[in-house]
Amino acid sequence: MKILVVLPVVAVLALLRFRRAGLLTWALAWWVGIYILLRFGFIAPIPSSVIAIYMGIVSLAILAYVSSSQQRREDISRPLVRFMTEKRFTALLVATAVAIPALAAANVYVQMSAPIQPPLFSRTIHPASPTEITAFDKKIDLDKGEDPFWPLEKSNPEEFRKHVENGRQVYYRNCVFCHGDNLAGTGMFIHGLDPIPTNLPETIPLLRDTFLFWRISKGGPGLPEEGGPWDTAMPAWEKFLKEDEIWDVILFLYDHSGTRPRAREEVATK
Amino acid sequence: MTFCLNRRRACVAALIAWLCAVTAGSVRVTAQDVGTEAQRNAGKALYLTNCSQCHGDKGDGQGYATVHLLPQPRNFTTGKFKVRTTPNGALPIHQDIVNVIRRGMPYTSMPAWPTLSDQQVSDLAYYITTFSADFSSKESVPKPVDLPSAPSMTTATVEMGKKLYVDNGCVKCHGTLGRADGPSSPTLTDELNRPIRPADLSQPWTFRGGPTREDIFRTMSTGFNGTPMPSFADALTPEQRWAITDFIVSLSGTDGPAYTNLVIAKYSPDAIDLAQGTKMFAAAPVARFPIIGQITEPVREFHPPVTNVLVQAIYDSDNMALLVRWHDRTAEKTGKNGPALVVPPEEEEQEGGAPAGAGGATAGGSPSNPFGDAEVTPGAAAPQNPFAEAEPTPAAAASEFSDAVAVQIPSQALTSARKPYFIFGDSQNSVDLWFFDLARTDPLQFLGKGSADRVLRVGRIVA
Numbered sequence: 001m002k003i004l005v006v007l008p009v010v011a012v013l014a015l016l017r018f019r020r021a022g023l024l025t026w027a028l029a030w031w032v033g034i035y036i037l038l039r040f041g042f043i044a045p046i047p048s049s050v051i052a053i054y055m056g057i058v059s060l061a062i063l064a065y066v067s068s069s070q071q072r073r074e075d076i077s078r079p080l081v082r083f084m085t086e087k088r089f090t091a092l093l094v095a096t097a098v099a100i101p102a103l104a105a106a107n108v109y110v111q112m113s114a115p116i117q118p119p120l121f122s123r124t125i126h127p128a129s130p131t132e133i134t135a136f137d138k139k140i141d142l143d144k145g146e147d148p149f150w151p152l153e154k155s156n157p158e159e160f161r162k163h164v165e166n167g168r169q170v171y172y173r174n175c176v177f178c179h180g181d182n183l184a185g186t187g188m189f190i191h192g193l194d195p196i197p198t199n200l201p202e203t204i205p206l207l208r209d210t211f212l213f214w215r216i217s218k219g220g221p222g223l224p225e226e227g228g229p230w231d232t233a234m235p236a237w238e239k240f241l242k243e244d245e246i247w248d249v250i251l252f253l254y255d256h257s258g259t260r261p262r263a264r265e266e267v268a269t270k
Numbered sequence: 271m272t273f274c275l276n277r278r279r280a281c282v283a284a285l286i287a288w289l290c291a292v293t294a295g296s297v298r299v300t301a302q303d304v305g306t307e308a309q310r311n312a313g314k315a316l317y318l319t320n321c322s323q324c325h326g327d328k329g330d331g332q333g334y335a336t337v338h339l340l341p342q343p344r345n346f347t348t349g350k351f352k353v354r355t356t357p358n359g360a361l362p363i364h365q366d367i368v369n370v371i372r373r374g375m376p377y378t379s380m381p382a383w384p385t386l387s388d389q390q391v392s393d394l395a396y397y398i399t400t401f402s403a404d405f406s407s408k409e410s411v412p413k414p415v416d417l418p419s420a421p422s423m424t425t426a427t428v429e430m431g432k433k434l435y436v437d438n439g440c441v442k443c444h445g446t447l448g449r450a451d452g453p454s455s456p457t458l459t460d461e462l463n464r465p466i467r468p469a470d471l472s473q474p475w476t477f478r479g480g481p482t483r484e485d486i487f488r489t490m491s492t493g494f495n496g497t498p499m500p501s502f503a504d505a506l507t508p509e510q511r512w513a514i515t516d517f518i519v520s521l522s523g524t525d526g527p528a529y530t531n532l533v534i535a536k537y538s539p540d541a542i543d544l545a546q547g548t549k550m551f552a553a554a555p556v557a558r559f560p561i562i563g564q565i566t567e568p569v570r571e572f573h574p575p576v577t578n579v580l581v582q583a584i585y586d587s588d589n590m591a592l593l594v595r596w597h598d599r600t601a602e603k604t605g606k607n608g609p610a611l612v613v614p615p616e617e618e619e620q621e622g623g624a625p626a627g628a629g630g631a632t633a634g635g636s637p638s639n640p641f642g643d644a645e646v647t648p649g650a651a652a653p654q655n656p657f658a659e660a661e662p663t664p665a666a667a668a669s670e671f672s673d674a675v676a677v678q679i680p681s682q683a684l685t686s687a688r689k690p691y692f693i694f695g696d697s698q699n700s701v702d703l704w705f706f707d708l709a710r711t712d713p714l715q716f717l718g719k720g721s722a723d724r725v726l727r728v729g730r731i732v733a
Contacts, residue, residue, distance in 0.1 A: 118532045121687040172323040172334040177565060181381050188379045192562035194531055221691060230689040235566040
């Protein structure tokens with residue numbers, strides 16, 4: 001709860017109680033106060049449709065309260081009757097009678113004149129990968145597999161650096177134009193791309209290296225439908241690169257960004 | 271006596287020390303600021319991680335990415351830098367190099383580096399000075415040119431600037447309307463004899479030195495070293511340079527490109543009549559679509575001469591018409607273009623490939639072709655979904671391709687969020703492809719069902 005919103009609402013209600021405000025003011029204050037609390041009082045915003053349901057319930061509750069006895073029905077209707085019958089309120093009454101349809105009309109006008117928007121498609125950025133893909137004339141297991149050059153990191157560091165350096169060359173000849181110099185998806189072509197290319201250092205630690213192999217080798221056209229394959233410009237790199245080059249560039253991506261692939265989830269069997 | 275002698279020695283020592291201090295002081299004032307050994311070493315480490323892939327380990331502009339880049343990365347060994355505050359031909363000062371690293375160069379492969387700290391950028395700038403011996407030579411001490419603050423821009427200064435723009439030969443390269451289509455423009459080369467394009471003054475967001483009035487004034491006052499862009503610091507007074515600046519600003523304003531992905535078609539109460547030309551589109555809102563090289567399918571295109579197209583659409587009760595305009599400095603109308611053409615597989619990349627190979631495959635043809643503006647005759651077809659996507663045309667060997675524009679529209683009205691794949695459609699979701707080739711007089715219409723086999727299935731040809 002946001003204390004800066006809650007306290008003033010409570011304070012105003014307390015003040016009205018203290019001043020012994022009329023029942024109509026009291027009911028309206030409760031309605032507005034609860035709306036403000038729901039709309040602005042919570043740190044995590046509540047969807048407007050949920051607020052509409054809550055306010056419907058609140059309205060019913062207030063109506064039930066003000067009509068629950070003869071005394072209250074009279075209390076609530078007296079100011080309204082006076083407003084509609086007494087001469088000194090005539091101008092205000094006319095203004096209200098004009099304002100209500102005018103506000104409704106203005107609301108319709110604002111909604112109708114909203115700028116035209118292209119149809120929206122919400123895509124899943126990291127759709128679930130298949131367990132196995134066929135690339136370079138063989139099946140590659142995305143669940144159990146891993147970058148075949150990771151073991152070199154310990155067994156032959158010199159050879160490992162060579163693979164990373166080769167990956168660097170592959171990246172700067174193929175990927176840099178969109179994904180950019182610092183891998184952040186800010187390459188020289190991004191003015192023409194929508195959606196923008198992935199920010200790799202932020203993304204790849206959440207993914208397995210085999211997931212990257214799937215995304216790189218199959219590209220945008222290989223996305224499942226929820227990923228919006230028709231919307232991306234990511235090429236299917238199996239057409240351009242050798243298998244080892246893709247594994248090398250994956251090593252480079254992790255090495256350059258100082259991250260590691262997400263660990264495989266080991267399922268305890270037995 | 272001894273005391274006195276000592277005092278004299280002390281005096282002499284003090285005098286020598288003072289002289290040394292004065293000399294050292296004067297050296298410090300006039301020599302290029304190249305930082306300390308420690309700063310340069312810190313810069314080197316950053317350079318090898320962040321810069322060498324394009325600028326090369328030796329600073330000679332020959333990195334991994336260089337083969338595909340145009341403009342090519344700066345060769346630091348020449349000591350020639352484009353964006354500076356120093357006179358034509360002079361070295362940049364330290365702050366100039368820092369500014370370029372911070373801001374990057376728009377519409378080139380040089381990005382801005384907001385993630386580096388001020389100290390890191392400064393260290394990098396110091397390290398870059400080690401590639402050229404000029405920076406440590408005493409003769410080439412840079413002194414920034416005088417850049418007075420901007421007077422206000424008026425119609426009078428714009429008019430004056432327009433006259434000066436013509437009189438001083440700007441028009442020869444940058445063209446009458448600043449669209450980089452002057453008569454000399456196809457012949458321009460840089461210091462290494464590579465073809466170079468003049469800036470398109472109608473698209474200030476692409477200016478390498480920045481789009482503000484101050485930036486334009488500075489470029490005109492200092493020139494771009496290593497390019498045909500001269501300095502006008504001696505030839506013109508500051509008032510005259512500000513006047514030309516104001517004329518350049520008047521060509522396009524200082525607003526950004528306002529790229530969009532939405533074309534709003536305007537209803538035309540009269541039936542669409544293509545014979546009227548572009549007049550019918552006067553009331554239709556203009557959408558600027560960004561375009562980039564086609565780098566998804568072989569043959570890839572890394573340096574398109576066009577960065578955007580302007581699209582307008584109108585419709586009447588039966589037809590829809592599109593007007594697509596682009597500003598192409600290498601308009602090519604002689605090739606045999608067509609999406610039905612079988613695209614050859616991409617050639618094996620040559621190690622350190624010749625710049626000619628890298629520069630050959632522009633969408634618009636070779637840089638030696640006459641430059642010119644392109645405008646496609648508006649085409650009309652059956653009423654369709656107004657949400658069209660304009661595609662950059664695929665590139666191939668330079669002489670085989672003319673400029674063309676293809677408009678892709680789903681063949682069937684969309685019933686869900688699923689759209690056809692955005693290059694030539696796919697097997698389940700075909701597209702109607704309207705194809706306008708500057709080398710042909712008649713527009714073509716195709717049915718696109720995917721590019722997997724790199725041959726488009728021709729639907730019907732509308733003569």
